[in-house]
Amino acid sequence: EDDRYSIPPAIAAFKKLVYKDRVFTIQGPGSASILNVLWKHIEKDKLPTMTGVTPEIAFNPVRRHIFGVMDIYPNQMRLLVDYMIKDFKLKEPRVAVVYADTEAGKIDLAPTIERLKRYNLTPVTKEVLNPGAIDATTQVMSIKRYQANAVVFPGTIPTTVTPLLKDLRKYGLKIPVFGSWAAMLTEDVNLLGEAADQFYSIHAVSQWYDKGHGVEEMRKITLKYHPGTEKTTPRGSMYTHAWIMSNVVVEGLKRAGRNLDEEALINALEGIKNYDTGGLSGPITYSSASHKGGNSWKIHKADPIGRKWVPLTDWRTAE
Incomplete structure (x- = not known):
C-alpha cells in the first residue's frame, strides 16, 4: 500500500x-x-x-x-556531532544549524543542540530550510554573516540539502556540511559535482556497492531475478x-x-x-x-567524482 x-x-x-x-x-x-x-x-x-x-x-x-x-534518531545526531568535533578537528568551531521545520527536523534538532552543548558550543545561527525549497540564498547569507565554519543539518533529505550545497558553492563558502541519515536515501547528492565535495552523512546500513558477504549476497540474489538492472536501476540505502x-x-x-x-x-x-x-x-x-x-552507524562522505558514498569509519555507537 x-x-x-x-x-x-x-x-x-x-x-x-x-x-x-x-x-x-x-x-x-x-x-x-x-x-x-x-x-x-x-x-x-x-x-x-x-x-x-x-x-x-x-x-x-x-x-x-x-x-x-x-x-x-537521537543517537545518530550525537555520533555525527562527535565525529565533527573529534575526528574532523575543526579549529575554533563556529557551527551553524540548518533544519527543516518538520517532524523529522524537530526530532533531530533537539539532540543536535544537546550534543553541541557537551562541547560548550552554541549554534552561531539556526536556519530553517523546508522540503520544497529551491533556493537557500537567505540561509547561506546568514551562515556567511555569522562566519560559520561548519554546518550541521538535522532532519536532512536529499531535496533540502541540494539547494543548500548549491548555494554554499555559489556564494563561495567552502565549509563542511554534516547531514543526517536520510540524505543518503539516494545518490542525488553525489550528482552535484563540486558542490557536494564537503558533504558528510551518517547511516546505519551499507550501500548497494559496499563490501561484505551480506552485501554480495544481496546483489547476487537481486540480479538473479533482475539481471542487468545494476546499470539501469539506482538502488539507494533504502534498498539495503x-x-x-x-x-x-x-x-x-x-x-x-x-x-x-x-x-x-x-x-x-x-x-x-x-x-x-x-x-x-x-x-x-x-x-x-x-x-x-541496531545501535551502530557509519560516517560517510559524498564522492562527486566516483558518484558514490564513501565510508570513513567502521560501525560506531553513540556514547
Whole structure:
C-alpha cells in the first residue's frame, strides 16, 4: 500500500491491511511523522510491525509490537556531532544549524543542540530550510554573516540539502556540511559535482556497492531475478534497509516454528541476539526491553567524482 508519505493515506492504508486484508505482519512505514501517529494503532491492533524508521517515541519505552533494525534518531545526531568535533578537528568551531521545520527536523534538532552543548558550543545561527525549497540564498547569507565554519543539518533529505550545497558553492563558502541519515536515501547528492565535495552523512546500513558477504549476497540474489538492472536501476540505502528488515522478519518466522501466531513471532524476534547481517549493518539484537535492533552507524562522505558514498569509519555507537 502506498501511503504517499502523508498521514491520512497512511491511516487509510493501515486500516485496509488490518481490517480488510487481515495481514499477519507489516513492514513500514517509511516516515517518522507517520509512525508517530500509527504506533498507537499498531499496539491497539497487536500487529507485529517491522518499521523502516526509528523515532524515539515508538521505541522508548519499548512497544510490544514494533521492531526496527537501526538505532533511534537521537543517537545518530550525537555520533555525527562527535565525529565533527573529534575526528574532523575543526579549529575554533563556529557551527551553524540548518533544519527543516518538520517532524523529522524537530526530532533531530533537539539532540543536535544537546550534543553541541557537551562541547560548550552554541549554534552561531539556526536556519530553517523546508522540503520544497529551491533556493537557500537567505540561509547561506546568514551562515556567511555569522562566519560559520561548519554546518550541521538535522532532519536532512536529499531535496533540502541540494539547494543548500548549491548555494554554499555559489556564494563561495567552502565549509563542511554534516547531514543526517536520510540524505543518503539516494545518490542525488553525489550528482552535484563540486558542490557536494564537503558533504558528510551518517547511516546505519551499507550501500548497494559496499563490501561484505551480506552485501554480495544481496546483489547476487537481486540480479538473479533482475539481471542487468545494476546499470539501469539506482538502488539507494533504502534498498539495503528493506533487505535487512525482510531478512530479520524471515529469521523470526523460522525461529517461531510451526505454531505461528503474533505472540510467537514477537517472542522469536526478542530472542535474536547479535544477528550477523554480513556487513549490511552492525549486529542486530532484540530483547523484551529493546526493539530498536541496531545501535551502530557509519560516517560517510559524498564522492562527486566516483558518484558514490564513501565510508570513513567502521560501525560506531553513540556514547
